[in-house]
Amino acid sequence: MPTLNEEGVIAKVIGDALRCGAPWEPEIVVVDSSSDSTPEIAESLGARVIRQEPRGHGLALRAAMLAAGGDVIVTSDCDDTYPMECIPGFMDLIEKEGYDAVSGCRMHAGNRSMPLANKVGNRSFAALVRLLYGIETHDVSTGMHAVRRNVVRSISWESNYSFPAEIIIKTVRAGYRWREMDIPYRERVGEVTLNRWRSGKAYIRFIVGGRFGFNLQGKVI
Numbered sequence: 728m729p730t731l732n733e734e735g736v737i738a739k740v741i742g743d744a745l746r747c748g749a750p751w752e753p754e755i756v757v758v759d760s761s762s763d764s765t766p767e768i769a770e771s772l773g774a775r776v777i778r779q780e781p782r783g784h785g786l787a788l789r790a791a792m793l794a795a796g797g798d799v800i801v802t803s804d805c806d807d808t809y810p811m812e813c814i815p816g817f818m819d820l821i822e823k824e825g826y827d828a829v830s831g832c833r834m835h836a837g838n839r840s841m842p843l844a845n846k847v848g849n850r851s852f853a854a855l856v857r858l859l860y861g862i863e864t865h866d867v868s869t870g871m872h873a874v875r876r877n878v879v880r881s882i883s884w885e886s887n888y889s890f891p892a893e894i895i896i897k898t899v900r901a902g903y904r905w906r907e908m909d910i911p912y913r914e915r916v917g918e919v920t921l922n923r924w925r926s927g928k929a930y931i932r933f934i935v936g937g938r939f940g941f942n943l944q945g946k947v948i
Contacts, residue, residue, distance in 0.1 A: 728756070728805045729787030734763045736807045741772045743811035744803070751818060756795050757805070758787040765805075785890025788870075792879050800879055804870040808840070813910050817873035820908060827878050827903035830864070830895055831871035831910035838912050852892065852930045859938040862899050864907060867892040868930065871910060878903050888929035896937060 730737060741755055755774035759766040760781040769776050777794060779787065792800050799821055803809040813831065820826045833841060834849055841849075853865050868891050882901055886893045898905050 728758070728803055729784055729791060730757050730759045730761055730765050730769070730805045731781065732761045732763045732765060733805045734761070734765045734768055737765050737768050737805055738772060740803070740805050740807055740811070741769060741774055744801075744814070745773075747811040747814040748801070750815075751797070751799070754795065754797055756791045758791040758794075760787065783887040785887035785893075788890055789884050792874070795876065795879075798876055799873055800876055801873045802871060808913050809871040810911050810913070813871070813908070814873075816908060820906065821873055821875065825904060826906055828872060828874040828894070828898045828905045830866065830891075830905070830907050831869050832864075832866040832907040833869060833910060833912040834866045835909050837909075840912050840914050848927055848930075852934060855931070855934045856892065856896065859934065860896055860899070862895065862905075864895055866907065867895055867934075868926075869910075874898070875903075886929065886933050888926045889933035892930055892933060893937075896934070 728740070744755060745753055756777070757766070757769045757774045758777045758779060759769065760779055766776045766778060777790060779790065788802060792802065799818065801814055801817060803811070809831065817829050820829045834846070834853065849866060849868050852867050856862050856864050856867050870891060872891070872894055874894065878898060882897050884890070884893060884897070895905065
C-alpha cells in the first residue's frame with residue numbers, strides 16, 4: 728500500500744486486509760510519504776513501513792511490491808475505496824485457476840461511487856489499451872492487483888503515474904496469464920491527492936508511447 732496522510736482510515740484498511748487475508752498469513756507493506764501520523768499507526772498495527780520522500784503513487788507502489796516477501800502480492804490504495812473482502816477471490820484465481828496476475832475492475836454497472844470525469848478517463852484509457860495491445864481490459868487505472876512475486880521480479884518497471892496500466896500491459900506482453908475480476912468501489916475517505924491532468928497525460932504517454940516504442944527504458948513517466 729502506498730500512503731499519503733491517511734491517518735483517518737489506515738487502521739480500518741490494515742485491519743480489513745489482515746482479516747480478509749488471514750488464511751494466507753499476510754504481511755502488510757506500507758510505503759509512506761505522510762506528514763501526519765499514518766506511519767506510526769501502521770507500525771502499531773504490525774505493518775512494515777518504508778518511508779520515502781513524496782515521489783509519486785507509482786514509485787511508492789513499486790517499492791512496496793519489490794519489498795514484499797510473499798509468494799503473491801496484493802496491492803491497494805489506503806483510502807478505503809478498494810474491497811479487502813475480495814482478497815479471497817483474487818487468491819482463488821491465482822492458486823486454483825493458475826493465473827499469474829489478476830486486476831480488480833471497477834468499471835461495471837454497479838459502480839456509482841467514481842466521479843464522472845474519472846469514469847470517462849478510465850474508459851478511454853482502457854479502450855486505447857484494447858485497441859493498441861489487444862488486451863481485453865476495462866480498467867487500467869485500478870489500484871487493486873494480485874500478482875505472483877516471480878512476475879513482479881521478472882519485469883523491468885519504468886513508469887510512475889501510469890504504473891497500474893504498466894502492470895497489466897507488461898504482464899500480458901511478457902506471456903503471463905492475466906485476467907480482470909469485477910470488484911466494488913467505495914467513496915474515498917480523506918482528501919484527493921491525485922492530479923488528474925498529470926496522471927492523464929502519463930497514461931496516454933505510456934500507453935501510446937509503449938506501443939510505438941518511444942518511451943525510453945528507465946524513464947519515469
